Amino acid sequence: MISVVIVEDEVADRDALAACLERYGKETGEEFNIVYFPDAVSLLDNYGAVYDIIFMDIVLPKLNGMAAAKKLREIDKNVTLIFVTNMVNFAVRGYEVNALDFIVKPIVYDSFLMKMDKAVEAVRSKTGAHAVIHTEGSLKIVYAADIRYIEVMRNSVVYHTTGGDYKMRGSMKDAESIFSGDDFVRCNVCYLVNLRFVREVNGDEVNVGGDVLHISRAKRRHFLEKLTDYWGRRA
Numbered sequence: 254m255i256s257v258v259i260v261e262d263e264v265a266d267r268d269a270l271a272a273c274l275e276r277y278g279k280e281t282g283e284e285f286n287i288v289y290f291p292d293a294v295s296l297l298d299n300y301g302a303v304y305d306i307i308f309m310d311i312v313l314p315k316l317n318g319m320a321a322a323k324k325l326r327e328i329d330k331n332v333t334l335i336f337v338t339n340m341v342n343f344a345v346r347g348y349e350v351n352a353l354d355f356i357v358k359p360i361v362y363d364s365f366l367m368k369m370d371k372a373v374e375a376v377r378s379k380t381g382a383h384a385v386i387h388t389e390g391s392l393k394i395v396y397a398a399d400i401r402y403i404e405v406m407r408n409s410v411v412y413h414t415t416g417g418d419y420k421m422r423g424s425m426k427d428a429e430s431i432f433s434g435d436d437f438v439r440c441n442v443c444y445l446v447n448l449r450f451v452r453e454v455n456g457d458e459v460n461v462g463g464d465v466l467h468i469s470r471a472k473r474r475h476f477l478e479k480l481t482d483y484w485g486r487r488a
Contacts, residue, residue, distance in 0.1 A: 254284045254399050254416045255376055258307040260321070261337065262291050262314055266358060270308055270337065273365040283373060284416060293321030297328070303449060304332050305376045305398065308356075311338040322350035333375045335368060384431055386412060386419045393419060401462035403428045403437070403445040413464070438479040441469035446476075448483040 257274060261267040267289060274285050288304070290296040294315045296307075307325070311318035322334060336347055336355040347355055353375055354368045377396070384400075386393045395412050403425070404411040410423040428445055429437070436448045440459055450462040454477070457468045468476055 254286050254414070255373065256303060256305045256415070257285050257287045258290065258296065258304050259287060260290045260293055260296050260307065260313065260318070261310045263310070266310070266337065266360065269360045270365075273360060273362055273369070276362060277366065277369050281373075286415065292316065293318060293324075297321065297324055300325075300328050304329075306333045306335065306372050308335050308337050311336055311340055319350070322347075322352065326350050333372050335372060384412065384428070387421050395419060397432055397437070397447070398449070400432075400437075400447050401450045401464070402447060402466065403432075405443050413462075415462075436479075436483055438476050439472050440466055440476050441472050448480055451480060454480070 259267055259270050261270065271287060274287060277283065278285055290299075292313050292315045293309070297316075309318045309322060313321070316324075318336060318338070322336075325332070325334070330351075334347075334350065334352045336352055337358065337360070338355060339358040347353075353372055356365060356368055376398070383394050383396045386395055395414055399414045399416060401413045401415065404413060405425040405428075406420075408422055408424075409420050410425065410428055412419045412421075425439075425442075425445060429439075432445070437445050438448060440446050444466050446459065446461050446466065452460040452462070454460075454468070457470075457473070458465050459468055459476075
């Protein structure tokens, strides 16, 4: 599932973007979790660094989109950013904040489609590894960016993702062979954690996307070193 943010104060434009995303999802099979902000200040004040794509209007109350994008890059250098505006002269300056592209208002689906294809490709190139989950009678591809943590249970592995939990036969060794180097670190022998979803560490417990997991004494030092390094790279 791709996490999308729409920063837009005009309801009609916000709804037009949402409709385009819904249509794109139906045509491609992509799934989106959409979060709305009426202004950029609200986005920055509540930023969790777990977003994949941000659609940012340029003319916004409180703080304009270009200024907000510069502040955003201080927090998150990797999120895919697309400006949405009728002020093309500002949008072409997107290179200053590493924006992927811009969409001109009024929003037309054909134009949106081309930009969205680029955005999804950019997200997938960042998410890297993926696992093919064999469930009862079906197959599902789970991308690294969607996995909160992986749990081993006897001869099975449970992928706890933003879209639900998926269980299949396997071992932790199998999971680590796929996701090594993708910011996945063990906090104990049972859990392989995606550092992207770590909210806080309190003593020997770590909050991973709302779930509290135990950090073992044997894994604690390595886990905290990797987490500190990850947070440093995201800053």
